[in-house]
Ligand SMILES: Nc1ncnc2c1ncn2[C@@H]1O[C@H](COP(=O)(O)OP(=O)(O)O)[C@@H](O)[C@H]1O
């Protein structure tokens with residue numbers, strides 16, 4: 001099971017982006033998130049995505065980034081397929097061509113492609129932020145601007161708990177195997193959830209006693225071990241980043257000519273190729289994933 | 297001990313865990329004095345952990361069950377103060393170290409308690425370095441607590457407790473997951489805290505030889521009751537009582553007891569409890585003539 005460890009963690013490094021305060025990174029990532037939801041225009045989303053890739057390069061995190069994309073991309077392909085035949089778009093829909101028993105719609109392809117780009121523009125920025133920021137620094141910064149200490153702690157602990165639970169899961173699974181039970185397949189995975197879950201509850205109970213015993217939640221002044229400072233440069237970048245994303249958001253909402261859903265025409269052959277590739281890509285990934293889980 | 301101040305006082309403490317019938321503690325009366333090194337002994341299930349949980353108010357404040365009696369620690373009635381306030385005078389180290397850890401680095405793990413009591417950040421670095429030094433984990437500041445060995449995790453838990461500078465440290469079987477070398481280190485740390493810093497140390501522990509050598513006082517629990525309570529000499533010489541409840545006595549005491557039983561030597565109940573005493577005693581008894 002070790003191979004399935006969640007790959008979204010900080011990537012050590014000393015790039016310019018690593019050295020930036022967590023808050024400008026967080027606010028820019030949030031700004032991009034809002035912007036991505038404000039428009040369906042493929043060009044705007046594509047440019048944002050490309051800009052994100054520039055930051056991926058600047059941070060030197062391509063390898064870790066691609067590991068996440070390797071999982072995210074095939075999953076997002078389902079969106080393209082689903083949208084093409086059942087668009088999340090006000091009717092009437094414009095049929096382009098038939099694809100087996102289904103009909104591919106103009107609005108569907110448009111919507112699917114823009115959703116794909118939307119997912120990638122916002123996750124690229126989010127990943128740049130996550131992979132260049134120490135989680136404790138991020139939580140400490142958030143606490144400084146008013147996030148409750150308890151929430152800071154819950155976030156920290158959750159990050160710790162994930163690898164522990166994964167590890168325990170692997171132990172229970174191999175213990176079941178050594179007792180002659182099925183050690184692979186869904187039949188084995190389900191019963192092993194129970195002891196892991198019970199163990200997790202016990203762990204949380206123990207932890208809460210141990211934390212109270214270390215004055216957790218006590219009244220009075222609290223101090224912070226991590227020292228995260230905002231320099232003038234950090235402020236400038238934060239303000240510029242927020243202004244840029246906000247201004248773009250306002251522009252994409254106001255400018256109706258950016259709605260290309262009926263002007264960006266997908267010819268029938270191209271549509272079939274897009275949908276077919278998306279379907280094949282997703283099915284291939286699904287089969288690989290299943291065979292991986294069954295082998296574990 | 298008469299000149300010393302009581303720091304923990306239990307009066308008629310009885311506790312029954314919710315959903316159980318028999319009390320885990322039955323009518324416990326106990327006074328522990330400032331600066332003492334106290335060993336809690338007893339079989340598994342005797343009530344050692346339960347007793348320790350009453351010292352900082354986890355029982356009755358955080359555990360479901362029926363609680364009677366009073367516990368006064370450093371002048372505070374545990375019934376009236378939340379555990380997190382008691383934490384400023386008493387630190388607990390639990391027997392499962394991994395379940396006590398939550399932070400990303402060793403330094404942050406220790407800092408957690410310090411943040412809670414408002415230690416200035418400038419001082420934190422010094423206290424963290426000092427605490428790690430005491431438990432022999434200097435240089436581990438940036439490691440993940442979850443990547444440490446059981447013994448190292450246990451020592452980190454101890455460091456986290458003592459960083460808060462409590463007057464009392466309570467340790468629950470701190471050497472149960474630890475290899476022999478690690479055990480020695482933990483015993484040495486506890487002894488150092490007690491002798492050099494004057495901390496009151498209360499330790500649940502099965503190693504009779506070590507406790508005979510280090511502890512000022514041995515408390516023996518059986519089925520939730522205190523059956524013996526006194527100096528190592530007073531307690532370990534009660535060989536018949538200890539054996540009847542299934543506890544081992546130090547090897548030195550066992551040797552003398554056997555000699556006494558076989559009428560090879562006469563002790564009149566005054567058995568040695570440490571190896572040094574046994575050697576001295578045997579030299580006195582047999583060494584001169586031979
Ligand atoms: N959380 C709990 N819930 C119910 N019963 C408990 C709990 N913890 C301990 N007990 C019971 O209380 C008694 C004393 O246990 P404990 O204090 O853990 O003993 P020791 O630490 O000496 O091994 C035992 O009979 C045990 O089964």
Ligand SMILES: [Mg+2]
Nearest residue numbers: 344345346468
């Ligand atoms: Mg116990």
